[in-house]
Amino acid sequence: MKIETNNDTYISNKLITWYQTNRRELPWRETTNPYIIWISEIILQQTRVAQGLDYFNRFVARFPNVQALAEASEDEVLKYWQGLGYYSRARNLHTAAKTIMQQFGGKFPTDYSDVKSLKGIGDYTAAAIVSFAWNKPYAVVDGNVYRVLSRLFAIETPIDTTQGKKVFAELASSLLSHQQAGLHNQAIMELGALQCVPQNPDCTICPLADVCMAYLQQNVSDYPKKQGKIKTRNRYFHYLYIIYKKQTTWIQKRQDDDIWKGLYQFPLIETEQPCEWEALSQMEEWKKVFQGCGKITVQTISPVRKHVLSHQTLYATFYQIEVENTGDLSSNYQQIATDELDSYAVPILIHKYLISLDL
Ligand code: SF4
Known part of the structure; x- marks a missing residue:
């Protein structure tokens, strides 16, 4: 599908003019x-600006450059990420920082393909970095850009298909101002974030209203098109907060290729169906x-906590359990003092539970 973009300079100029007064x-944004x-960019991929700002400030205050990030422990990086979700992104940041130190002499690569070779950096992030930092002509395509372009050109191709990705990438490239690539990219993303919002955008004040096909056709809410919903699965987590003599407990680090890899948790039993005590x-x-713990006393059972992730819904129950002996616990799990729990990076689900206990 070839989309005509006769208005490309017009669109880019309009976007940049709008951005300069509305950004x-x-x-x-104050840096290259x-x-x-x-x-x-990595923080903002998963969170709103207002929420991400605090995380960003704390993260760069502690890890102000590639070297500081590369030299930190993974546990500490995850601790600074705690609550943002999508923890693989934090692990990838850490890995990529080490790669920059080892393979690029500590200097951030400037070549698009080198940037894209770093762990966790895909087309979008590589284009954002090289265009914002060095004004290189690579077009960004994120959720905001999909929305703006799909409405501007009334594109019927679903955005969540291989064909859609190709169509939108080509279109974004053809519209890009090569002289002001960084500004153009920022402008179209900002237009999607502030003006061409998902629900009921006020098209009457949009700088592109006169060329926007969806607006002219009065069917803005029909775009972007999507092929279908992704299936989600339900999982049932039973966390065992085991306490010995009021001051010892056990945790484990999640190792498998699953959600929250590298974070800590209480011993966990997962079931495929809801399961009562x-x-x-x-x-x-x-x-x-x-095994070997002697008398076990279940002190509290939490209400089921629902936690929604992008492709799965978790139903978590926390069991606070007193044991008479430590049995095999210390062979199978990491033994710590209960008042140390707060120093480990844990999923926000567990963090909220701990706060509810007022530890
Ligand atoms: S006119 Fe409306 S639908 Fe079209 S780009 Fe502007 S805000 Fe989006």
């Missing part, structure tokens, strides 16, 4: 430092956890 003042741009305590896994 938000944000710390990562690729490291700062990189961190801000009576059934849970009859399971082999439960018996294995408490």
Whole structure:
């Protein structure tokens, strides 16, 4: 599908003029430092600006450059990321910082393909870094850009298909101002964030209203087109907050290629269906956890906490359990003092539970 973009200079000029008076003042916009741009882009991929700003400020205060990030421990990086979700992004940032130190002599690469070779950096982030930092002519395509372009050109191709990705990437490239690539990219993303919002945009004040096909056709809400919803699955987590003599507990680090890899958690039993305590305590896994622990007393069972992720919904229950002996616990899990729990990076779900206990 070839889309005509006769208005390309017109559109780019309009976007940039609009951006210069409407843009938000944000710390990562006042710099051409690729490291700062990189961190801000990764944080903003998963969170709103208002929420991400605090994380960004704390993260760059502690890790102000590639070297500081590369030299930190993964646990500390994850701790600074705690609450943002998508923890693989933090691990990838850490890995990529080490790669920059080892393969690029500590200097952020300037070549698009070198930037894209870094772990966790895809087309979008590489284009954002090289265009914002060095004005290189690579067009960004994020959710905001998909929305703006799909409406501007009334594109019927669904954005969540291989064909859609190709169509939108080509269109974004053809519209890009090569002289002002960084500004153009910032402008179209900002237009999507502030003006061409998902629900009920006020098209009467849009700088592109006169060339926007969806607006002219009065069917803005029909775009962007999507192929279909992604299936989500339900998971049932039973966390065992085991306490010995009021001051010792056990945690484990998540190692598998699954959500929250590298974060800490209480010993966990996962079931495929909802499971009440009576059934849970009859399971082999439960018996294995408490092997040799003597008398076990369940002190509290939390209400089920629902936690929605992009492709799965978790239903978590926390069991606070007193044990008579430590049994095999310290062989299978990491033993710590209960008052140290706060120093480990944990999923926000567990963090909220700990806050509810007022530890
Ligand atoms: S006219 Fe409306 S739909 Fe078209 S780009 Fe502007 S805000 Fe979006």
